[in-house]
Amino acid sequence: MSAAAPEPKANMGQPVPRYDAREKVTGVARYASDQQVSQPAFAFLVTSAIARGDITSIDERGAREVPGVLDIFTHRNTDDLTQTKYGQQGGGASTSIQGLGPEIRHDGQIVAMVVADTFENAREAAYRLKIGYSEATPSASFESAGTEMKDANGIMSVATQAKEWLSTGDVEDALSKAAVTVDAEYSTPTQHHNPIELFTTTCSWQGDKLTIYEPSQFVFGLKNAVAERIDVAPDNIHVVSPYVGGAFGSKAQMTPRTGLVAYAARKVGRPVKLVATRDQGYTISTYRAETRHHVRLGSDRDGRLVAYSHEGFEITSRPDSYSVKGTEETAHLYSFGAVATKVNVVHADRNTPGFMRSPPVVPYVYALESALDELAVKLRMDPVELRRKNDGMKDSFGKEWSSRSLMTCYDQAAEAFGWSKRNPEPGSMRDGEWLVGWGCATAVYPTHNAASAARVSLRSTGEALVQIAVHDIGTGAYTVIGQLVASELGVPVEKVRVELGDTLLPAGPVAGGSVTTAAAGSAVLKACAQIRTRLIGGASSGDGAPLAGVPDGQIRLREGRAVAQDGRSEELAKLFERLGQNQIEEYAEFVPAGASSNAMERLYQGKPTFVGGSNGEKLMYSLGAEFVEVRVNQRTREVRCPRAIGAFAAGRILNTRTTHSQLMGGMIWGIASALHEKTELDEKRARYVNDNIAEYLIPVNADIRDIDIILVPEIDNEVNPVGVKGLGELANVGTAAAVANAVYHATGIRIRDLPVRIEALLA
């Protein structure tokens, strides 16, 4: 065991190495743009130079002079592409802005695509294409004139079906009577996913059949949406996406490029390959929109909360009302007393935002957990104790938690961190010229579930195959699904073959909402149970059966044998031989409680269904506690984060290795959210300025030091048949608040606008 592969505790599985590890370290793993197609033509996008206005002219002459140009696609010759419905609740299109003009609705809108015989010629021709615009003044963001603000009530989001804002009691009255109050405004910046794999699409037609190679978090969603866009039957489309080079939400829906590449490939009569540039990725896909928050908290003298009011503001595009509505999650987190929530969307001339790792909770939990720290300071109370005071198995609405290990997480992380040595006085802890600050915050993520199918087969040799169109975006899905099959069928994990990410396989849900293991795992359990029933039924009956007469319930599949409780057993190969079969194959469909009865049918049509979180009878959430140390240089005010410790409870852990990496990577995302990441916006022209990964600061190796992950054992059999809560989007929540709280502790300066920058500390 090493730091990367922690010793499993109770209810945790072995840290077996990744199923796809060898492929990934040898360069053999074929990501979408690695797929070899015959005689591809190469596409290069041209994106708009303005954020609002109209295309007035297109001069193709210079571009057409470049040898090897096969065709140039603009709004003039693509108007038979079908406008596809915006996928408000996931699936479908990522934006309503799909056309190549003439109307321009955001900066970097795709306005043309050049297809040529080589990448070099396509690129040159794209640069030679002259597009004229008439430019109108765009509204960039909150401060701009011309935006339109709307109450987000009634806007459907993936996980929230609420028609009214969560509220209980009289918040104004409770605040007016509260002994101590906090009233503060916070903001979070625009962020882009920036997976290292670019947005690529390769389309290849064979007759009327289309194969799409594209990194996707939802192959069934992509298949059905493209079918609508280019007006072909979904059955004629095959999406291949076995490896995804990072996604974080950016590859969950169909973006406008895919239909265009498919269309072009049909037109030029050969496969077309597009690898969009890094800067184009900022505008041709989605992003995390900037948010603002007004939070008010009230408590009694002892720190018992009596009121929580939270109003959020989120930027979205002109036509689409994307909203994360994080108050639907935060309102359940503690026993608040009276609660009032509201979220507004602000329409601006921007590309449509979308899902980015932990969409609702990253901005909203930052605001809440910062306000709680401000309250702790006012109360002169330890921030851990403030949370303990308001911890409980029931929320303010009387709803119970299925399981809640928050304070266990706090206690274990606090002890590992050495929190008891903290002097609460701001600026009191120093190391030479460095001001030392310690801060903490809660991490939380709703436990979702979704419909999924699975096919599992077991051969007489003990080899198994499991097939599901879910997606390993780096999460470890291949590995944990293989482990589940191995343990359910009693075969070694090395003998399980796992096939994912392909629409020829049984449908699985979007790799979003941290739902893959819960949903796919539940379907796998069901298929394995069907195989077991057939095998065990055969083991206990028939001529010469060594286990004849043993009740089926007393037979297990273990180590390649059917084993009775009394120790008698039969080898798998012999059992198959007696049954006259070489293999048993079972297909299963899992639909979680609370999902619509047609959830499986909808899934095959590319429409996701999510249940869980706060929507069921009980509150189902993963939880964690994060502690960070920051060091602020007394003179330069540069901020460093030398260590961070998080303790997390997320039900059953299938593999401590992949879990550790998910949580560690998540905490680093959180540190980046606090200290590095921000897409800068030209407020006058509504254009992204730092649209590359040297100037958009994602952490490099030297930015990160010690990250310590503690896995807290937790059993929750109510969440789903597998007992997992989901944790891919847990650890990057709350971290930004913990860092900002630590910065306050180091300096006495409260940062309410992320990221924390040197200039804000030069007071």
Add this chain to the structure above:
Amino acid sequence: MGFSMSQSEKPGGLNRRSFLTATAMGATLPVIQQARAQQAESAPADPRAPVDVKLRINGRDQSLRLDARTTLLDTLREHVGLTGSKKGCDQGQCGACTVLVDGTRVLSCLTLAVMAQGSEITTIEGLASSDGALHPMQQAFIDHDAFQCGYCTPGQIMSAVACVNEGHAGTNDDIREYMSGNLCRCAAYPNIVAAINQAKNEMRKA
């Protein structure tokens, strides 16, 4: 030849910005100036005319006819079928395309194929031995789970091998600094440091 990540004059002072400046100014400009000078002397040649390029990749000679503007990365991926080296930015910011040129780590997206002639090019596909035994760095990346999505991994591993050979893997701080040209969005950084610490000992033995 190529863009070395080990050109830092200031020990421990290599950051991605100074690195970018060094590579862009130090390597690309002379090539362009040279090309322009040649053009000025004779009749203007068609810049798109294909050129014959001979490359030695993973111990094998490859004769190619390429657009002179083709980068080493696109040559590997689109003309030789070696797709292990990845395109993550195509502008020298992410390190996913890192290969070894005569043992030095080089960003293949900022290297034209014609510039790599006469050199020994090693890609991720050429790192394991022909019998399939993994290089110690590849095994260490598996052991320490030094990746998640795996997309930056070929570049990380090539960079890590060079980092050790350069003598820049002595301390954790050195490893972090000299591996900062390779971005990992999944953020496996602490595991990458652990993997390099394991592999450097085995590489020394070998």
